[in-house]
Structure formats: C-alpha cells, structure tokens
Amino acid sequence: MKMFNELTLKNKIFISCLGFTLLLSILIALFTRSLLITGLTNELKKRGIGIAQGIADSSRVHLLMKSQAELTALAYDARLGNRKDMVKYLIISDKEAHILAHTFTTGLPLNIEEIVGNQNIEKENVSSITVDRHSVFHVVVPVEEGIYTIGSVQMGLDKQHIEELIEDLRLVFLSFLSLVTVIFFFLSHRLALHITKPVTALIRHTDQLSEGDFNIISKDDLDKMILETGAKDDELAKLTNSFIKMMNRLKQSTDRLKNSQKKYLSLFQSGPNPIFVVNKKTFEILDANPNATKLFGYEKEEFIGMNLFDLGSLDDRKFTADYPDGAAMVISSKVRFHKKDGGSVFVNIHASPSEYRNKDVVIVAATDISELVEKDSQLIQASKMTNLEKMSAGIAHEINQPLNAIKMGSEYLSMMGEKKRKIREEDFQMVLREISSQVSRAAEIVGRLKTFSRKADFSREVIDINQCIRSVNKIIGRQIALQNIDFILNLDETIPPVLAHNNRMEQVVFNLVTNARDAVNERIETGRDIQRGVITLSTFSDSRDVGFVISDNGTGIDPGVMENIFESFYTTKQMGEGMGLGLPIIQGIVRDYNGTISVSSNPGKGTDFRILFPAHLKNAME
C-alpha cells in the first residue's frame, strides 16, 4: 500500500484500472468455466443416457431371445460415427448381470464384471468410476419388458472427451482474457494519460508560479495552458479555469502588494517625517529613512544598531503598552532628541506595531516640531510680556519704594554735609544700612523680573510648585495687597515635586492670580457688593497627583461662556485689554507637563481653577 501511495497519479490510475479489469476477467472466467463444465457434464450424461435408452429399446427383443450376435451388433452401433469419441464402451447384460454383449475389443477389463454386477439396474443412474485406468461416467439404463426388468445397458462415457472439450474452451477463454487485458492495458494507459496530462501541465505552471515568475505568464501562456491541458467542459477544464482564475487573482494581489510596497517604500523614503523601524523588545534601530538621517545628522549605517533611547529620553513603558488595533499611538509629545552634532530638536513620537523581516517591530515616526515649539514659546513669551506690561505700573511702584528710601537717605546725608551739621552716629549707620538693604531689595525685584521675563525653552525639571507660587507672590503679592485684596497662601509643604519648568509654572500661577485679581476688581467696581476681595491659593497632593487650587470671590464665569474660556482669542474683556490668549496658553503649558486644568464657577460669587500634575515620585524614577 505504501508503495502504491508513492506512485505517480498516472501510474495509480493505470494500475488501478488494469488491476480491476484483470480481477473482473478472472472472476468472470472462473464463473463461466464452472458453469460450462457442469453444463457440459450434465449434457454429456443426458446424451449418454439417451444413447443408452435407444440401445436398450432396440435390445429388448434380442435380450429376450438372448441372441448375443444381435446384441453385440447393437452395442457396436452405439459407438458408430462420432459417438466413438464419447462412448468408451457399451455393455448389455441380463438381469443376473451376465454380460451378453460388449464393445471391448481387447478383452474384458479385470474389474468390469464386478462393476456390472454392483449396479442397481432397476433405475437409470450415473456413477463415476475408473475402468482400465480411464475415468468414466458409468451410465446404467434398465431394459424393461412390461413391469419386469430383463437386463441393462451399461455404458462408459469418456471423461477425457469432456476434458478435451473444456481444454478447448479454456484456451479460447485465455485468449479472450489476454486480448481484453491488452486492450485494457492500452485503454487504462490512455485514460491515465488523459487525466494526468493536464494535471502535469498544471503542475508545470504551478512550479513556474512558485518560482515567482508571475510576469512571464502572459495571456498567450494561459491560452497555451488551456490548450495543453486539452480542457473542454469536464471537471479538469473547470479545475484549470479555477486555477487560471486563482492565478490571475494571485497575480493581481501580488501586483497590488508590490504597488503598495512601492508606495510604502516611497513614503518611507521620501515622507516628510523621520521614521525608524525599531525592534519591539530591545528598541534597537533596524532601519531609518533618509529624513531621519537628514534631521539627526547620523548616517543610516550609524543608526542601525543604535538604541532609540540613545536619541532622546523616552518612556519605554509606553512602547510596551497595548496598541489600539492597527492604529498609531502617540507615545510622547515635545520630546527633546539629540542630533549627532550635539544640537537638539523637539519631536512628537508616534508608534505603531508592525512586522519587519519576520521580527516584531515598532514603526516610530518622530515628527520634527522644533519650529512649533519655538513658536509656542514665543507666544507664551508674548503673553507673559503682555501680562507684565499690565503689571508695569505696579512693578514701577514697587521698585520706587526702595529707590525712595535710597534717594531720601543719600539726600539727607548730602544735605547734612552741605550744612555742616552733625549727624548722629546711629542715624548715619541707619541710613547706610538702609541704603544698602534697599539696593538689595531693588536688585531682587529687578532680578525676579528678569528671571520671570526670561524666555523659557521647553524642558522638564524636577520642581516644587510651592516655590513657584512663592516667587509669584513676591512679584505681585504686594500689588494685590495694595488693591485691598487678601492673597492667602495655603501651601502644603509635604507635596512631592513635579516634572515641569519653573518659569512656565510661574507663568501659569501668575496668569491665574492676575485673572483672579481682575475678576475681584471687576466685581468690586461694577457691583454693589463691596465684600472684601480674597484670592486663596492652596497646594495639595494625593498618591498620584500634585496640584493647586486658586479660588477667588470675583465676578465668576457665566455658565454660557464656560465652554469658550479655553478657546484662543475668546475674551470678555474690552478691546485692548486682553487678547484672549491667557487661559489657552495656561492650558497649553499645563498639558505640556501632562497636567489637567479644570474650572468651577459660581457667577457673582467666585471661581475655582484646579490644576493637577502627575507627581514625580522617586520610586517612579528608578
């Protein structure tokens, strides 16, 4: 069976057909033969009986007469003509089994008298015996006169004669079987060929396909394939057609795949963004597009093998997180990446998982947003300056205070000197001390302003929110007090630090405080409510977040405009008083540091702004 399975389809069909035919032929031959032999033997027996009865009829008178000569003549009659081949011998005996006539020419065989005597002569019967080394059918037919049996005719039918007949038949049969076998041999060969030829052709074409020669198959080739397989309307034709259809489909989809590959390759090669192919586990760079080499200044060869994290500080946990199905995910925004020449660029990182040369990879697009970040910081700066401008009168007042003390102190000294009046030693010391300390005070104010108005770049440091709030308080706390507004700080000194930038954070606090102050002043100026203005700034933290709430008892925000307050250029202030960029910029800064800003307001009663940042915990750093 194993050997059969290893054969080709053609041989399988051939051998199966041939085997089946042979088996069938042999079965038919055996069946026919057994049928024929039985039939022939019976026929022979019947014929023998018929001959014997004829002899018996004719021999009745002679038997009664016991005329042996007549009987012997009759016996020989039985062997006349072609009966001679069939009838081996004929014996006529009386009822006491005495042989009266026989056809043995060379004397009676040894046991014949015993055989004749043993036969039941009352009834016709046939038995198979051997006489003189010949197998014969011994036929017994009684000779009757009225109701008495007067003798018998016993006859030997030669078995050899039947066997000779059968032998002839067998020869004819074998010749016939051989002829059939030969015919079937050719037929099954043809059949096998007929079935397997198109299959072979299909196989050949499939082989070509699997070698990737899609393009060498033209329409002509396909026609030739149909022709070669001789396909018309049978299953093979259908198979061939299906195959051709499939091949066309395959060709189309391969073409499409090639096109899309081309498309993606050109996207990768000439897309505006630097793109990296990064190993998903090790973050090793496997490929980088020309824009990546252009932006970062590394050659492609230098990139390959580098770790993505060598380029900038990224959070690897975000890369290993689950990606939304088939979509790119923003990993981080405004990440500082380092160029080869030491310069830095800000990028937005998008990642999407993929496969590349049978490896699990992440396609990382690093969009250069340096210009955007720069513009952003310019805008933030402009907003800060606008705020400072509004505060300028207050700031001037504040600087004027130490200047006044210095001026008066020094003028006092010069006046006393001019008038040659004696200055008391303690007064002199006091004036000098005061001048010195007021110079420091003025310098501190100037320094704070300088720090505050300095243009900050986008970076993240570990900072203390309380510190920022105190700085802002130093800049505008006094001015708020001068406007008869209580500025209350409830600072929780145990809050963890956050990752942000001092200057930007100060700006957020500063803007919110000045907004609160404006809201309080607006209420006092426009309303009959002369309740004293209060601005409260509290810091707090929970397990994950650090934040502060700034509450005022100002005009509050109308519910109708609540959803607009974070929109750029939306302002309720009069023309020239505000650009409507304060809150959008605050929101932008807060979001840059992964914070959130929320607001709740009670019109006429006040507003709470709540800012939350993720805490920068030490164990998170490790």
Add this chain to the structure above:
Amino acid sequence: MKILVIDDEKPTLSMFRLFLTAYGYEVHTAEDGEKGLALFHEIKPGIVFTDIKMPGLDGLEVLRRIRKSGIPSEVIVITGHGDMENAVEALDLDASDFINKPVERHALSSALARAEKRRQMQKDLVFEFFETEKENHHIVSLQGKLSASARPLFSSLFKTLKSGNEKEVILIFNDGFSIDKSGISLLMEVIQKLKQKNISIVMENLSYNYLRIFQMAGMDKFATMKEALAED
C-alpha cells in the same frame, strides 16, 4: 510743629523722620491709613504727608476723611514718580500739595516751605489776580484757588489785553496759589489763547510740583516756566 507721615514703607518712614527732624519738626509716623487717621485726630498735626498707594485705606481716602473732619491741616500727598493722574485727583480733593516718590530734598523743602506759608495765610482763598504794566510786560500775579468757579473772573484777563501792544505776559504764581483739575484746563485754555495772539508767556514762581504738573499738561510748549527758589 507737629508733622504726621503716613506710608506703608518702613524705610521711607525712617528717612522722612530723619529729614523732618533735621528740619526741626516733631515727627509722627503711621504705617497705614487707619493708624494715620487715629494719630491725626490725636495729635492734630499742622502738616500731613500721606502715601497714595497703601493697602487698606489709601492716601486719597485719608485725605478725604481729614478734609471731612474739618481739622485744618496742610495735606501733602506722596505719589509715585510720574503718577500725575493720582496727583491731580488729590488736588481735586483739596490736597495742599503733592510730592513725587522718590522724594527729592529740593521738592521736599519746597513743599514744606509752601505748606508753612499757606498755614500762615487765610484758608480757602478765593482766586484773584492783580495786573501791572511794566516796560511792555503785562504782569499778572495769581493767588487763591484756581478752579472751575474762577472761569468768569479769569476770562476778564483778556479784556485788558485787547490793545494788543503787549508782547509778553508774565504770570506770577503767589505762594497762596492753588489749583485743581478744572483749574489746570482753564489755565491751559488761557495760555493757548494768549499764544494764538502771538504773545509770549512766562510763568514765574512756580512750585516744584506745579512746574511738573504743568509740564505734564503740556504748558511748557506755550510758556517759559520758572521755578520758585526754595531754601532748605
């Protein structure tokens, strides 16, 4: 003489104390409006210096309440440098004078001198002017409070100038002269009209602070201003 200084800045108070003591005054200081007013009622000082910008009761409110109390006192308001808006508002509230921060010795002595002089004079002087002719110069000396109510009187100034012979008008501001916001615009009007007639104007004996207010108002484009000399 008793003098009260109200300012929320301790160093400023210390310096005022030194200066004013040197000038021979009995100096009292207060750090905010409430304390200042209480002290004012207690000691009834002849001269009060008060800062305008203060938490709580501000300088203008202190001034308002002092005037309301009816206790006669020369109130000099201390304003921030260049803060003319507040200065003029203070003048409207009948402040005697104002002084700029940083306080200059010269301005301080001038303000003190004027305050002293005004204390000697009759309170609430009505505005009046006296004209004299001298070598083609028309000399007008002004005194009293120049405010909106003085408009009819001040306009009569032009009647005497009808001849058109005069080439120069000299305005002399006496020590008893004071002015408020509407007075400033009235004065500005007069000066512009004179200038249109091609008459040159000289303003003399201007106090240090009035000189600066008038400069702010833009009068220096039409008139020559001369400051009053003050002794320390």
